[in-house]
Amino acid sequence: MQRRSLLLAAGASLALPTVSAFAAAPKARVVIVGAGMAGTTLAKFLRLWDRGIAVTLIDRNPQYISNIMSSLVLTGQRSLAQLTYRYDALRQRGVTVVTDDVAAVDPVTARVTLASGTVLQADRVVLAPGMAFDSPAGAYDDQRMPHAWQAGPQTTLLAQQLAAMPAGGTVVLTIPPAPYRCPPGPYERACLLADWLRVNKPGARLLVLDANPDFVTEKDNFSAAFFGLHAGVIEYRTSVVIESVDAPSMTLFTNGGEVRADVINLIPGQRAGRIVSDTGLATANGGRFAPVDVLSYASTAAPLVHVIGDSSATTQPKAGHIANQEAKVCADALVRSFNGLALDPAPVTNSACFSTITQSQASWLTAVFQYDAASRSMVSVANASGASNGWSAGHFQDMNTWFNALMADSFA
Numbered sequence: 001m002q003r004r005s006l007l008l009a010a011g012a013s014l015a016l017p018t019v020s021a022f023a024a025a026p027k028a029r030v031v032i033v034g035a036g037m038a039g040t041t042l043a044k045f046l047r048l049w050d051r052g053i054a055v056t057l058i059d060r061n062p063q064y065i066s067n068i069m070s071s072l073v074l075t076g077q078r079s080l081a082q083l084t085y086r087y088d089a090l091r092q093r094g095v096t097v098v099t100d101d102v103a104a105v106d107p108v109t110a111r112v113t114l115a116s117g118t119v120l121q122a123d124r125v126v127l128a129p130g131m132a133f134d135s136p137a138g139a140y141d142d143q144r145m146p147h148a149w150q151a152g153p154q155t156t157l158l159a160q161q162l163a164a165m166p167a168g169g170t171v172v173l174t175i176p177p178a179p180y181r182c183p184p185g186p187y188e189r190a191c192l193l194a195d196w197l198r199v200n201k202p203g204a205r206l207l208v209l210d211a212n213p214d215f216v217t218e219k220d221n222f223s224a225a226f227f228g229l230h231a232g233v234i235e236y237r238t239s240v241v242i243e244s245v246d247a248p249s250m251t252l253f254t255n256g257g258e259v260r261a262d263v264i265n266l267i268p269g270q271r272a273g274r275i276v277s278d279t280g281l282a283t284a285n286g287g288r289f290a291p292v293d294v295l296s297y298a299s300t301a302a303p304l305v306h307v308i309g310d311s312s313a314t315t316q317p318k319a320g321h322i323a324n325q326e327a328k329v330c331a332d333a334l335v336r337s338f339n340g341l342a343l344d345p346a347p348v349t350n351s352a353c354f355s356t357i358t359q360s361q362a363s364w365l366t367a368v369f370q371y372d373a374a375s376r377s378m379v380s381v382a383n384a385s386g387a388s389n390g391w392s393a394g395h396f397q398d399m400n401t402w403f404n405a406l407m408a409d410s411f412a
């Protein structure tokens with residue numbers, strides 16, 4: 001934990017000395033699309049590091065519901081209200097927060113068109129719209145087969161379906177092909193649900209259908225949990241392709257045959273937020289995510305547009321903590337470029353992740369990434385990355401501390 005705290009602080013050390021406030025016209029206008037983990041952090045740190053920059057932050061929702069910790073809503077341990085964050089503190093920092101849908105971005109002129117018809121002219125546009133879901137083939141209905149992978153009504157729906165399921169029922173959780181948002185997330189949700197089912201739905205079974213050939217991350221802890229602690233509840237199948245679905249009959253058609261269940265938590269494949277694809281910037285990972293220069297997060301195709309968070313294609317995991325770190329590197333790069341300074345040639349980012357193994361115990365995983373000039377990518381620093389040896393109640397407490405620190409760093 002000490003190491004993690006230091007590393008979380010390390011992201012903040014990218015800060016340049018604060019540049020004094022502007023009297024009249026701003027020295028630059030930055031328009032940020034998406035006020036989630038990446039967008040809020042960027043807005044905050046731009047204003048902290050150079051108050052001469054005018055920052056407009058746009059989100060379709062007036063407040064943000066955290067995905068992080070949202071699996072605990074399924075077990076009744078957290079409420080969505082507890083996971084809701086407002087933008088008041090950012091407004092107090094001088095950020096112009098706009099509630100609207102961004103309909104179009106012109107990557108050449110840096111003009112942003114809102115659904116209301118307003119057009120904003122920026123010097124730089126930063127896209128931070130999170131991710132979008134694929135639509136599974138067949139008679140798919142996300143009300144019958146909720147993903148609950150974007151916290152909000154979907155989370156409530158899945159919680160209700162689990163609560164209504166009879167004892168002895170079958171739950172299916174599907175894991176999409178990597179890369180997807182939060183690599184350990186589906187496995188930690190499976191562990192949490194297995195623990196909850198054992199107590200609340202005796203005799204219930206949880207079938208985990210993983211599109212990937214093996215655990216995507218933290219294999220030691222998750223395999224010990226799946227095949228040891230939760231062996232009586234979890235059945236784990238790998239390399240499962242969901243070919244099509246039939247929501248009315250609650251059936252999945254897979255490369256390994258048909259699967260029926262009482263509750264199906266279908267987490268579809270993922271891609272960059274739609275505005276990134278519509279702008280023509282999602283050209284990596286088979287047209288799914290946006291390639292960027294990780295020294296500044298500028299799109300490799302459109303230099304006036306930057307892409308941060310889940311939508312960008314980098315070697316780092318798609319995680320809230322990494323979104324926060326990418327935002328700081330991007331803020332630092334923008335402040336430097338608006339002030340005629342060279343970019344930081346060697347940025348470092350880090351990510352901590354806690355995984356719930358039971359309703360009261362967690363494991364953890366951490367990774368540090370450093371810029372590698374030869375490959376022009378962020379590479380994992382082996383001796384600064386690692387995972388806990390098992391899980392404990394103490395790590396569960398540390399998870400709450402880490403979460404509160406991260407959310408305050410992004411939203412307060």
Ligand SMILES: Cc1cc2nc3c(=O)[nH]c(=O)nc-3n(C[C@H](O)[C@H](O)[C@H](O)COP(=O)(O)OP(=O)(O)OC[C@H]3O[C@@H](n4cnc5c(N)ncnc54)[C@H](O)[C@@H]3O)c2cc1C
Pocket residue numbers: 033034035036037038039058059060061064066067068069070071100101102103128129130131148149150151181182185273274275308309310311318319320321322323352353354
């Ligand atoms: C169950 C679950 C558990 C997780 N646990 C962890 C964890 O423990 N640790 C961790 O680090 N990460 C975790 N994550 C991942 C984390 O939530 C994401 O990686 C993170 O939210 C990505 O940040 P982002 O800013 O890219 O996207 P988001 O936080 O999703 O923000 C995107 C914002 O853009 C807005 N938006 C999109 N398009 C438009 C548009 N056209 N106009 C206006 N607004 C728009 C959306 O409304 C949204 O507010 C978890 C995710 C899930 C689903």
